[in-house]
Amino acid sequence: MIRFHEMRIVDIHTHVLPEESGLALVCIGCGPMPQNADGHFFSAGLHPWDVTGNDYEDYGNLEKLLALPNVLAVGECGFDTLRGPAHELQEQAFMRQCELSERYRKPMILHVVRDFDTVIRLRKQLHPKQPWLIHGFRGGPRQMNQLYAQGILVSLGPKHNSETLKQIPSNRLFLETDGQSSINDLIRITAISREETVETINGQIICNNDSFLLQEP
Numbered sequence: 612m613i614r615f616h617e618m619r620i621v622d623i624h625t626h627v628l629p630e631e632s633g634l635a636l637v638c639i640g641c642g643p644m645p646q647n648a649d650g651h652f653f654s655a656g657l658h659p660w661d662v663t664g665n666d667y668e669d670y671g672n673l674e675k676l677l678a679l680p681n682v683l684a685v686g687e688c689g690f691d692t693l694r695g696p697a698h699e700l701q702e703q704a705f706m707r708q709c710e711l712s713e714r715y716r717k718p719m720i721l722h723v724v725r726d727f728d729t730v731i732r733l734r735k736q737l738h739p740k741q742p743w744l745i746h747g748f749r750g751g752p753r754q755m756n757q758l759y760a761q762g763i764l765v766s767l768g769p770k771h772n773s774e775t776l777k778q779i780p781s782n783r784l785f786l787e788t789d790g791q792s793s794i795n796d797l798i799r800i801t802a803i804s805r806e807e808t809v810e811t812i813n814g815q816i817i818c819n820n821d822s823f824l825l826q827e828p
């Protein structure tokens with residue numbers, strides 16, 4: 612069992628192992644688990660680009676991964692209107708992974724490109740207990756607030772709307788590199804934009820990541 616005080620994740624979404632273990636949630640798709648995974652934390656899921664409708668083996672692997680204590684979230688999964696298979700197939704894959712998220716009691720990290728309406732509709736329809744977080748959010752404050760109103764969280768990466776970064780409430784601040792930048796640079800930019808110290812931002816995101824990823828039984 613992972614305890615709260617052991618967690619100090621700052622980067623909520625990446626695809627590469629951080630130099631220092633435990634500082635990031637590393638997305639590994641449907642596996643395999645990387646070598647020297649000790650001390651690292653992972654999310655596992657079927658990316659919408661990879662959905663074929665014939666993904667039985669992937670779901671089997673996914674279930675095995677989700678049973679592991681260091682796999683803390685389902686994802687990235689979701690919707691992409693610009694890439695990947697037909698919407699219907701993406702939705703089937705999403706529903707299946709939402710079921711797994713609820714069964715294993717692990718939150719979801721979502722990849723959503725130009726399809727927020729679907730995510731809002733499904734959140735209303737399915738009433739999941741687990742939180743959902745849209746990663747790499749580039750929308751403005753208005754769209755952010757529309758998502759919050761439905762109980763959907765967002766995380767900001769190197770490409771973000773600067774007004775959103777300024778306005779995002781402290782207790783909902785999530786940052787990520789998506790494996791493409793340095794989290795410390797992003798934390799510095801965030802601190803300047805919000806007129807806070809780097810230490811404050813660091814503390815806030817560690818705390819938010821904790822409460823997103825680990826729920827008391």
Ligand SMILES: [Zn+2]
Nearest residue numbers: 624638687789
């Ligand atoms: Zn990603």
